[in-house]
Amino acid sequence: MGEALERMKRKRRTIRSSTTKLLTRMEEEVSEEQPDCEKLREMLSVLSTKEEQLVDLDRGIEYETPTDELEAEIASTQDYQDRIITWKTRTKRRIERSRESVSARVSDTSRDSVRSHNQQTVKLPKLVIEKYSGEISQWQEFWSQYETAIHENDALCKKEKFTDLKSYLTGAAARTVAGL
Structure with missing residues (x-):
């Protein structure tokens, strides 16, 4: 076995060990009744970086x-x-189930408030933000969706907005902000 091969295998072994620890922490957090979604998003970001290194x-x-x-x-x-x-x-x-659960609770509260004032309600479709990979031709569409749903949402702090932004990025766009 060549020296280069041995070095790569040692490095991979170290990264796999670190990844296994991360996966264990993710499993523990996912199994919580009310997981910390921000922590899960951070772990996903770290996992993506480790995955790229392993590949x-x-x-x-x-x-x-x-x-x-x-x-x-x-x-x-x-x-x-x-x-x-x-x-x-x-x-x-x-994360999505937790988000839907929070949205449902907020929606139920809002709906009850609106119904008390007005019996007519409109059921809006669920907003889906497409992932952004760094392709310049898709930027405006992505930013319009993100800006409306998250960036201009005063209920979210800057850290939550940035964490959400990172969760919608893939490929070159995700790598650009991975260390931030």
């Missing part, structure tokens, strides 16, 4: 791995990627 290392390791060991290497890589994807999905789903 890069996995490519290098696969390139350097002898053919007879390649199948086992790819199986190991895929198992770990599956675990990351599973927890990203579960965490996002839990």
Whole structure:
């Protein structure tokens, strides 16, 4: 086994260990009755960064791995990627359920108030903000949605708004703000 391959595997082992600890913390927070969604968003951001690092290392390791060991290497890589994807999905789903729960409570309170003054109500469709990857042609549409739903929402503090912004970014856009 070459020295470069050994170094990449050691680095990957260290990042995987750190990622496993993060996944354990995410699992604990997701299982809470009322999870801290801001903390979950932060963990998702960290997990995405770790995932990118692992993908890069996995490519290098696969390139350097002898053919007879390649199948086992790819199986190991895929198992770990599956675990990351599973927890990203579960965490996002839990954040969304928490958001819907809060929205439902706020909506119920608002609806009761409105009904006491006016019996007619209008059911509005749920606002969905599309993710932004950094493609300049999609910026205006993304910003219009985000600005209306979150940026101009006085009920949210700046930190919540920024955390929400980061949760809607992917690809190059997410990498640009990852360290902030």
